[in-house]
Amino acid sequence: MLLLVLDNDVHPNPGPREFELSIFHLNARSVRNKISYIEDIASESSIICLTESHLDNNFSNSDIVIDGFSSDTFRKDRSCFGGGVLVHASQDICVNRRQDLEFGSDELIWFEVLIPNFQLLICAVYRPPGNGTDFWNNFDYLIEQALNVTSNVVITGDLNVGLLTECNHRLNEIIQLYNMTNVIKEPTRFGALLDPILISNVNISIAAEVIQVDRAISDHDATLVHLKIPFLIPILEMYGYINMQISLNKEIDNYDWEV
Numbered sequence: 001m002l003l004l005v006l007d008n009d010v011h012p013n014p015g016p017r018e019f020e021l022s023i024f025h026l027n028a029r030s031v032r033n034k035i036s037y038i039e040d041i042a043s044e045s046s047i048i049c050l051t052e053s054h055l056d057n058n059f060s061n062s063d064i065v066i067d068g069f070s071s072d073t074f075r076k077d078r079s080c081f082g083g084g085v086l087v088h089a090s091q092d093i094c095v096n097r098r099q100d101l102e103f104g105s106d107e108l109i110w111f112e113v114l115i116p117n118f119q120l121l122i123c124a125v126y127r128p129p130g131n132g133t134d135f136w137n138n139f140d141y142l143i144e145q146a147l148n149v150t151s152n153v154v155i156t157g158d159l160n161v162g163l164l165t166e167c168n169h170r171l172n173e174i175i176q177l178y179n180m181t182n183v184i185k186e187p188t189r190f191g192a193l194l195d196p197i198l199i200s201n202v203n204i205s206i207a208a209e210v211i212q213v214d215r216a217i218s219d220h221d222a223t224l225v226h227l228k229i230p231f232l233i234p235i236l237e238m239y240g241y242i243n244m245q246i247s248l249n250k251e252i253d254n255y256d257w258e259v
Contacts, residue, residue, distance in 0.1 A: 018205075019115045019229040021093070023047045023122065025156040025195060026213065027220040030054035031064055031086060037217050039066050045224065046090045049124035051107075051158045053077065053084035070095075071253050074109050074124075076102075085109050085124050085157070091250050101146055103138050106131075108157070110146065118231045119150040125157035136170045143178055147200060155180075155198040156223065162192040183208040189220045197225045204229055 024045035028034055031053050042048045043066065055064070058080070061073045066088050074087040074097050085107050089095040094114040098121065101110035108125035123146070127135055146153050161171045163182060175182065180198045183206055188195040197208060205228035210221050 017231060019118070019231055021046045021113060021115075021120075021227045021229065022224060023049065023154060023156055023197070023227070024222060024224050025049040025051070025124065025158075025197070026222040027051045027126070027158040027189075027195060027218055028053060029218045029220070032059070034217055035064055035066060037214065041211060041213070041222065042066075043068060046093055047095075047113075047122065048088040049122075049156050050086040050088075051084070051124065051126035052082065053086040054080055054082060055084050055086065056080045068092075070249060074111060076107055076109050078107060083107050083126060083128060085126050087111065087124050091253060092246060094246065094249065101142055101149075103142055106135055106138055108139075108142075110142070115229060116231050118152065118229055120152045120154065120229070121146045121150055123153070123155045123157070125155060125159065127157075127159045127161075129160045136174070140174050140177070143174065143180075147178060151201055152204070153180075153198075153200040154225070154227075156196075156225070158195050158220065160194055162194060163196055164191075164193045183225055184210060184223050186210045187221075188223060195220060195223050197223055199225070 022045045024042040028050045029052050031050055055075065055077045056079050061071055064073065065071055068091055069088040070091055076085045078084045087109050096112050096114065098110040098112055102108060108123055110121060110123050113120045113122065159171060161169050164187065175198060178200060180200050181202050182196040182198055184193060184196050187193050188210060199206065206225060208225040210223055213221050
């Protein structure tokens with residue numbers, strides 16, 4: 001206990017604190033040769049979600065590494081010709097992939113962010129325009145399963161539904177059914193809002209924006225949401241655990257495994 005108190009990041013009487021998290025999404029229309037640009041506009045984010053990654057087994061994680069982010073990248077590839085989802089998480093946070101929530105062949109990735117006394121599930125998803133009833137049935141089911149785990153769910157990606165105009169779409173029904181809120185209010189591609197950020201708990205402090213992207217990179221604009229999550233650490237050991245976990249993640253990322 002004394003060692004924990006002497007640690008610079010440990011306080012003897014921790015009170016309410018805020019965990020700040022920012023989630024960036026871009027339909028990249030292939031990440032190949034675009035990582036430097038993505039790093040420039042998204043490196044301040046906690047999590048970078050990229051859809052239409054256009055990767056296959058010929059591309060390793062080392063080919064798409066972003067400085068300051070874990071080399072343990074989450075991927076769901078389709079092929080080098082289309083589709084795919086890619087998630088980068090900052091080395092300053094702890095995340096865990098939830099493949100138990102990834103059902104079938106749909107292009108989506110579920111993962112949780114490890115926050116003291118607060119469970120947060122995030123989904124990065126790409127729906128090709130041709131995917132219809134089966135996709136929406138699976139998507140509906142997975143949201144239900146995620147909300148059975150925690151009431152704090154964030155979904156980001158490209159769902160290829162124009163939410164500013166298609167008011168009677170199945171996606172609108174799902175949003176209403178699970179009382180979710182789309183925090184993106186502006187078009188993301190040629191006047192259409194195709195890239196929503198859906199949040200189940202609006203009691204979290206939220207700020208969202210659309211970021212203009214060079215059209216040589218993508219015909220979509222990026223989206224970004226900032227979350228401020230209040231939490232309480234009731235025991236000193238939690239501070240030591242989090243710092244240890246972050247330090248361990250960094251050591252793993254920086255270690256030369258070829259030695």
